[in-house]
Each structure stands twice: as C-alpha cells, then as structure tokens.
Amino acid sequence: MTFLDDARAAARLLEGVATLTPVESSRALSQVAGVPVLLKCENLQRAGSFKIRGAYVRMARLSAVEKSAGVVAASAGNHAQGVALAAQLLGIDAVVYMPVDAALPKIAATKEYGAEVRLHGRSVDEALVAARAEAERTGRVLIHPFDHEDIVAGQATIALEVLEQVPDVRTIVVPLGGGGLAAGVQALVAEVAPHVRVIGVQAARAAAYPASLAAGEPVPAAELHTMADGIAVGTPGRVPFEVLRRHACEVRTVSEEDLSRALLLVAERAKLLVEPSGAAGVAAVMAAPPGDLEGPVVVLLSGGNIDPLVLLRVVRHGLAVSGRYLQLRVRVHDTPGALAGLLRELASVGANVMHVSHVRTGVDLEIDEVEIEVQVETKGPDHCARVLQHLRDDGFRLAEH
Structure with missing residues (x-):
C-alpha cells in the first residue's frame, strides 16, 4: 500500500x-x-x-484487546485534547501526562473530554518518560504524539x-x-x-x-x-x-x-x-x-x-516588537506639576499612556530628581520616533528600554 x-x-x-x-x-x-x-x-x-486527526486514526486502528487495555499519552496540551476526545468517541479509557506548567485551559479541556490528567515534569519529553513507564506497568497502549x-x-x-x-x-x-x-x-x-x-x-x-x-x-x-x-x-x-x-x-x-x-x-x-x-x-x-x-x-x-494570560503577554510583546508599545524612563525635577507636564506633552503627540510609576530612590538620582517610568501605546515605529523626538526637543532627559 x-x-x-x-x-x-x-x-x-x-x-x-x-x-x-x-x-x-x-x-x-x-x-x-x-x-x-x-x-x-x-x-x-x-x-x-490538528491533533485529533492523528490521535483518532492511531486509536481507531487498535485491536479490541488493545482498546480494552486503555491508552496513555503525553502532551503539553493539543495532543492531550486530541487523545481525550478520540478516547471519548471510541469508548477507550485514557490517561494523559502533561508538564506541570501546562496551560490551565488545556488541562481543563483534556479533563472535560473524560481523560485522567496527571502532571509530571517540566517538558513534554519528561512527561513522555512517565507515560512510557505507565504503559509498561499497566499494559495501556502509548499513543505517541508524533512518532508512529x-x-x-x-x-x-x-x-x-x-x-x-x-x-x-x-x-x-x-x-x-x-x-x-x-x-x-x-x-x-x-x-x-x-x-x-x-x-x-x-x-x-x-x-x-x-x-x-x-x-x-x-x-x-x-x-x-x-x-x-x-x-x-x-x-x-x-x-x-x-x-x-x-x-x-x-x-x-x-x-x-x-x-x-x-x-x-x-x-x-x-x-x-x-x-x-x-x-x-x-x-x-x-x-x-x-x-x-x-x-x-x-x-x-x-x-x-x-491560555488567555499567555495571549495577553504575547500580544503585549507583539505590540512592543511592532513599535506599537513604548516604555520610557524620564528624569524630571521633583517639583509639583512635573508629572502633569510630561503627561501633557505625551498627549499632545497622540501617545496613549497605559501605566506610570515614580522612582525616587536610586544611586544615580540627584536629591531633587525623580525618575518616571511610562508605558505608552503608539501607532507604530514612525509614531514612536516622533514621540521620542518631541520629548527630547522639549528638554526631557529620557532613556528608551
């Protein structure tokens, strides 16, 4: 064939x-x-x-004796869900080993499909070692995520x-x-x-x-x-x-x-x-x-x-590397209105302030200085450059990071 x-x-x-x-x-x-x-x-x-494709084909081709013994798998999440769903559809008992830091939504979804989830190791490879040991100990069939x-x-x-x-x-x-x-x-x-x-x-x-x-x-x-x-x-x-x-x-x-x-x-x-x-x-x-x-x-x-939390971090990272998210450290004199002045200048060039914090203590700060950390949303690399140049032209001392 x-x-x-x-x-x-x-x-x-x-x-x-x-x-x-x-x-x-x-x-x-x-x-x-x-x-x-x-x-x-x-x-x-x-x-x-895509994992349901391979998992279901592998499990559907098991013999009746193998199906009755149950299956075991290891995955960071997608293969886990594919195996769990395939097991549910085929009436096979399934145990899935996942890394201890696997995404919570993937763990929850795997359990909802009916599989027993066991957390082991820091990686798929370590979880796979535990899955192989489980297969040898119990007679369950190992459903490898890719090697079959x-x-x-x-x-x-x-x-x-x-x-x-x-x-x-x-x-x-x-x-x-x-x-x-x-x-x-x-x-x-x-x-x-x-x-x-x-x-x-x-x-x-x-x-x-x-x-x-x-x-x-x-x-x-x-x-x-x-x-x-x-x-x-x-x-x-x-x-x-x-x-x-x-x-x-x-x-x-x-x-x-x-x-x-x-x-x-x-x-x-x-x-x-x-x-x-x-x-x-x-x-x-x-x-x-x-x-x-x-x-x-x-x-x-x-x-x-x-994971929604991972999505949040990745989107913020993506915004930063795409020039849409700018983090600044600006030194100003520690006087009333200094912060308001900085925020006013950022607003004047269309930079949307997302977070502000003060740093008043530092070995490189003068006694009358404060460092303001600002996170702003911009419209892209060109806008970032305009924001930075505007602040410099207005006399602000800043360091991009």
Missing part, C-alpha cells in the same frame, strides 16, 4: 470526526510575501488543533484537503515540533505533487531538527525556552525524522519576536485566534526575504488553544 492509500484510508476513518477546516486568503500576508498566501485554519478543528506511522498518516489528511482546496498550491508552510504533521504533509506531497515545496518551521529556541538533519539522526535540542509550547519538543521522532530526512524537507527557524508579531497579525488582520506554535508558519512567511516563496502559499495554522 502506498502512503497515499494509507492517507486516504485515514481520511475515511475521520469522516464525521474531523472537520473539513476552511482555507482563508490573507491580503496582509500576501502583501508581505508578494505572492498569494492562504491560511489552512486547523485552529478551528475539533479540540482546537498511523499518527503521520492521520496528519497527512490535511495535505489531502489542501491539494483539493488549493489545487495550484506551490508552497506549504508547516509548524514543526516532533515532526508528525510535517512528515505527513511532506510524504503525501512527495507522492502526489512533488512540485510543491514543503517548509517546516521551528522556534529557534526549541529547534532540534536543524542539528538532527545535519547529523543524520535525531539529536536533542540545545534548549527548550519558547512561548510556542506546542512545538517545544526536545528530540525528533524517528518515524517522522526519517520521512523528512529522506525527502530533504526544508526546515527554518523563527525568533520569539517573529512569533509574537505573527500572532498579532493573524489576530488583527485575519480575525483568527491562534496559539504561538500555530503561528509559526506565519512567522516564517513574514521573515522570508522578498521573492523567496513561490505562490500560492498555504500556511497551516496548526492550533488555537492558547
């Missing part, structure tokens, strides 16, 4: 389970890339991400849909963590549409694939410190790694600033809510040099399960 046959069989299993998610054109991204860019909205998928042929086949159903929805697609950009999604897309495209370029995107601060591909085998990432927890995987899976290595899949990395800018753009311009890992492909398109991508480009928005 070819991989296309396997992916089509997976698609039949997913009928009535996974949603045919829409593909939306993005004028903003098309302007950035210089070619048509479309978004495949897996953030609108059941359980909030059925998982890869399930994720490949996205590529089937993309090729039908955008038949002239030339580039598909895919968030890349452990590799199940990218491997499914790459394997399907290599067989059916080899002219289509697939690009996997990792967070630079959690990027195991570049070094692994260079070494010819999976090696651990040098660090795992990224807001994109959905793709923060320490070591590539052997099954997806072999697929991506064999087909020479291109892998790029994006910075935390790239991710926050991308999330902000998707929210503002596409009116879609995605998590940082789900915006990795958008970040890569925004960071690509002019003329680099052949269109039409389809970017997979892999998930939309974001």
